[in-house]
Amino acid sequence: MNVKPLHPSRTRRGVTPATKFVTLIGDYGTSDFVLKRGDRLHEVTIAYECWGSLTANNDNAILIFTGLSASAHAASSEGNTEPGWWEFMIGPGKAIDTDRFFVICVNSLGGCFGSTGPESINPVTHKPYGADFPDLTIEDMAKAGHHLLNELDIDHLHAVIGPSMGGMIALAYTLQYPDECDYLISISAASRALPFTIAMRSLQREIIRCDPNWNNGFYESDKEPENGMLLARKLGLVSYRAAEEWHQRFDRARVSKDRRKGEPFEIEFEVESYLDYNAHKFVGNFDANSYLYLSRAMDWFDVADFGGSVNAGLAKIHVRKALIIGVTTDILFPIEQQKEIAEGLIKAGRNVEFVSIDSINGHDAFLVDRDHFSPVISDFFSQL
């Protein structure tokens, strides 16, 4: 097992003492990681965090893939006591019970929280890859997770779990390694992106690319396309939440006069202020090129690539049971797409539990709606 203490690039975002790194064994006896679209990455490092203990026969591992913007820090630990992005879900006695399971969360290949991505140093040029980072797919992210497990001597997963983009990676994982995983939990994912969602993501990418600081993907770390990232993140946030939630939270409430700057067309409604506050938290903490690569990978992903049609692809998933969760108010990964996954698996004879969650929180519900999500996942594991 080839564990490196420090990642060989510039100072990494989101890396704490809890972050572990492995450099993956390459393909075909080289140190190169071969990507789906044909390019190669030299010396791929994957950042991850883990909780709980592996049993003697290595049979209690759960692998979690994340949404676009999350790091591997899904839950707190001694190494990083800050709450993780899924703090309510992962821990001793929680739905994903770390007293029972060895839980691993990976920072996706192409991400910017420790794993190899566009910000990493290209070993050929000794400069960050930038837009020279090769074409990246969801399938590559799944493969990187699989290689990580190899490094950890885990040849079989109890479960793979993923929300949003992570759900797509989890689907790709079970498609690529159909006999190496018992259970699948896919949350607000999609078998393939549909045009409305492609449009929303494409527009975010174009907004970033239109920022002169993007510089065709070769920007300095002190001159990132922050304006583009701010606007793109706002558009992302609009798609992650549900209109009814904002109606209840903000209605037409105004920002008080003392919080205004007097600029023309400035922020006036609380909903605008909410977007501004949350988007600013993101800017500077996420690499713009990572955003572009991960976002495009979601547009490209298509379960039909695995069998000629979505259902033929889904039929290649051989888990013992799948839990497919969707949210009724999700406009980005709509509930119909969750039904499509569940029905495709059922048609193929799989054992499927489909849960439609009537949450007001839209696509982001898995991050915030503990009351709806925890029992569903807790019950799934307790009934196995």
Added chain:
Amino acid sequence: MNVKPLHPSRTRRGVTPATKFVTLIGDYGTSDFVLKRGDRLHEVTIAYECWGSLTANNDNAILIFTGLSASAHAASSEGNTEPGWWEFMIGPGKAIDTDRFFVICVNSLGGCFGSTGPESINPVTHKPYGADFPDLTIEDMAKAGHHLLNELDIDHLHAVIGPSMGGMIALAYTLQYPDECDYLISISAASRALPFTIAMRSLQREIIRCDPNWNNGFYESDKEPENGMLLARKLGLVSYRAAEEWHQRFDRARVSKDRRKGEPFEIEFEVESYLDYNAHKFVGNFDANSYLYLSRAMDWFDVADFGGSVNAGLAKIHVRKALIIGVTTDILFPIEQQKEIAEGLIKAGRNVEFVSIDSINGHDAFLVDRDHFSPVISDFFSQL
């Protein structure tokens, strides 16, 4: 009646021999048009087109207000034989029958197709207003329409009609001049903007403002914020259509290789190409500041301003009958908001016909779904 042959500003977009102009009589014996928020505009010109003939007793006039981006050219005529934006609706024997009615369509105050707006020459500085154009509201646009009717010696309307922003202006018209209009047709409008819609519009405005060419609202006509307008229009288009329509039209179809440029993260899916084509048609043909002023006016509009609550406001509308039309797939002015208008009017004792149109075309359905829209409006007028 003070009709000017030419508009006193730089060459106007969308002006043809069919375009008529009036300079409005001012308020309080001056030539100033007093706006709701307190500012004054000197010598307001309104561009309009009209079809059909006024009866001897001036009782067959229909006034149409437009959506954000439309000109007064709602239908073709001798002066402009190009199809108008509502060509299928307006004409001899059509739903809005110009054999029967004298139909007027106005370019909204603040617009850029002949009416006074940010592109017009500020008579004080002799330069375009730009961002010095005063705070503009939906109520001001309704008032400009009313003043136009005064100039045309029409003191009573048979009907006022408006889709989208035009529906808000039509509501404001019937609120401000409750005894001067018999019938109201409101299409995909809103009594007030809700946070999701505010967020979508606010983000469009911010995208425009972030274009360095916007220059705080003072750009030269040869250096407009075209990039910002392109991106803002794309976002607008995303909100005007329905996900299901795009799914049926584009699914995951790709743009052929010979239509690609080889740029990083370029357009790849047909839905992206559709957005790009349609947004480019808009850029250069609409003034960015007009976009900002009209967009913000929609966020500000609130029927509750007329009575303390939406229902109290709606109760002040005294038309003989109202036709309230909404579209089930509209995410920008959702069907619930159309119901709210209809129910508020019914509570106030008005005669209301509420029609929920099950069209796949989203907010834009009134522009493209002739089969659903024409019969509804035709039947309404024939049953009066």
